[in-house]
Amino acid sequence: MSKVKWTNEQLQAIQEKGSNLLVAAAAGSGKTAVLVERIIHKIIDEKMDINKILVVTFTNAAASEMRERILEAIYKKLEEEPQNTHLQRQITLLNKASICTIHSFCLEVIRNYFYEIDMPSNFRIADTAEIALLKQDTLDDLFEQKYEKNDENFINLIETYTNYRGDEPLQELVLTIYDFIQSSPFPEKWLEEKLNEFKIDDSINNFSETVWGKILIDHVREGLEECLLNLKNIHNKMQPYVELAKFTNTISGDIIQIEDAISTLDSWDDTYKKLNNIDFKKWPIDKKVTLDLKEEAKAIRDRVRKKVKEGLCKIICKNSSSICSDFTQMYPILQNLCNLTLEFAQNFAKCKKEKNCIDFNDIEHFALKILLRK
Numbered sequence: 578m579s580k581v582k583w584t585n586e587q588l589q590a591i592q593e594k595g596s597n598l599l600v601a602a603a604a605g606s607g608k609t610a611v612l613v614e615r616i617i618h619k620i621i622d623e624k625m626d627i628n629k630i631l632v633v634t635f636t637n638a639a640a641s642e643m644r645e646r647i648l649e650a651i652y653k654k655l656e657e658e659p660q661n662t663h664l665q666r667q668i669t670l671l672n673k674a675s676i677c678t679i680h681s682f683c684l685e686v687i688r689n690y691f692y693e694i695d696m697p698s699n700f701r702i703a704d705t706a707e708i709a710l711l712k713q714d715t716l717d718d719l720f721e722q723k724y725e726k727n728d729e730n731f732i733n734l735i736e737t738y739t740n741y742r743g744d745e746p747l748q749e750l751v752l753t754i755y756d757f758i759q760s761s762p763f764p765e766k767w768l769e770e771k772l773n774e775f776k777i778d779d780s781i782n783n784f785s786e787t788v789w790g791k792i793l794i795d796h797v798r799e800g801l802e803e804c805l806l807n808l809k810n811i812h813n814k815m816q817p818y819v820e821l822a823k824f825t826n827t828i829s830g831d832i833i834q835i836e837d838a839i840s841t842l843d844s845w846d847d848t849y850k851k852l853n854n855i856d857f858k859k860w861p862i863d864k865k866v867t868l869d870l871k872e873e874a875k876a877i878r879d880r881v882r883k884k885v886k887e888g889l890c891k892i893i894c895k896n897s898s899s900i901c902s903d904f905t906q907m908y909p910i911l912q913n914l915c916n917l918t919l920e921f922a923q924n925f926a927k928c929k930k931e932k933n934c935i936d937f938n939d940i941e942h943f944a945l946k947i948l949l950r951k
């Protein structure tokens with residue numbers, strides 16, 4: 578079999594050292610091949626043993642594929658260097674090598690160091706149905722306690738998020754937030770950070786300076802720039818036709834107003850005013866002009882007007898102080914909601930511990946906890 582001629586990018590991915598590396602490429606373009614070659618390089622050039630390398634995948638199938646392809650690559654190298662005892666040894670060591678799914682690696686860590694996280698050695702992994710029941714029971718208990726205590730913060734949440742039929746909407750919200758934050762390595766910390774982003778400093782009088790303001794303004798900028806580009810393109814096409822002059826002038830007027838709005842994007846209030854004051858003048862009527870370009874221009878302009886008036890103006894629909902005060906009112910409610918979710922998380926963890934079980938999310942979180950402690 579002839580030797581693979583790697584591309585420059587592949588060679589870089591095979592040889593790069595001393596940093597994290599992300600390889601993203603199309604399906605079937607050689608990602609696994611590069612990873613296998615990277616491992617072979619470590620074995621040959623750095624004289625590393627394969628059982629000292631951790632290879633994790635998402636699926637069992639991918640783990641088996643990795644194992645097979647590494648073995649194949651070792652055999653291929655052995656054809657070139659049949660006397661290489663280091664390579665020969667790798668074939669035996671491959672049986673003990675950690676080439677597995679991320680979950681089976683994490684489970685191995687937990688089974689070996691369960692005492693580090695205060696777990697009994699005989700814990701079991703609960704199935705999805707049992708976990709769903711435990712979650713619901715924990716949540717019902719928590720709500721019941723809160724009702725009994727007539728907890729003021731809780732009652733506020735009930736009034737904000739539920740309807741007369743029952744408290745399910747709030748329960749669903751807590752579960753959704755809980756499930757969502759599990760994908761973060763540090764769920765509680767993540768939630769706290771996100772909550773903080775809703776806390777708007779009193780000294781801020783330009784909403785554009787907040788995380789949320791920046792996102793919205795960027796969105797508006799993109800929208801306005803797209804409108805401007807469309808108007809300019811059609812304007813250029815129309816300009817050579819003298820008979821279109823009044824239509825071209827109307828488009829010029831639109832362009833000036835949109836450029837003006839773009840120039841104010843640093844200030845929320847100026848943008849708010851400019852955007853809402855954009856006045857798309859009436860499209861002239863002249864039956865004598867029969868050029869198709871006139872209709873094309875009208876269609877483009879109608880789309881731009883719709884985008885500005887029904888899209889962008891709705892994004893920046895209030896002035897800075899009014900949005901900031903909405904955030905100030907919203908913050909304590911969100912704080913309550915986060916606290917309720919965290920309380921649920923604590924109770925749920927306790928409940929799983931009592932039942933001596935862990936769920937799929939725990940597998941990764943507990944392994945991380947152990948690895949960070951060591």
Ligand SMILES: Nc1ncnc2c1ncn2[C@@H]1O[C@H](COP(=O)(O)OP(=O)(O)OP(=O)(O)O)[C@@H](O)[C@H]1O
Pocket residue numbers: 581582583584587602603604605606607608609610611
């Ligand atoms: N530079 C190259 N020259 C020739 N063949 C190559 C080269 N790079 C990869 N290949 C071959 O292309 C095929 C697909 O490669 P591989 O399975 O590594 O792709 P992949 O990106 O991991 O695919 P998938 O997205 O399906 O996981 C393999 O047979 C591999 O040997």
Ligand SMILES: [Mg+2]
Pocket residue numbers: 608609610
């Ligand atoms: Mg692959």
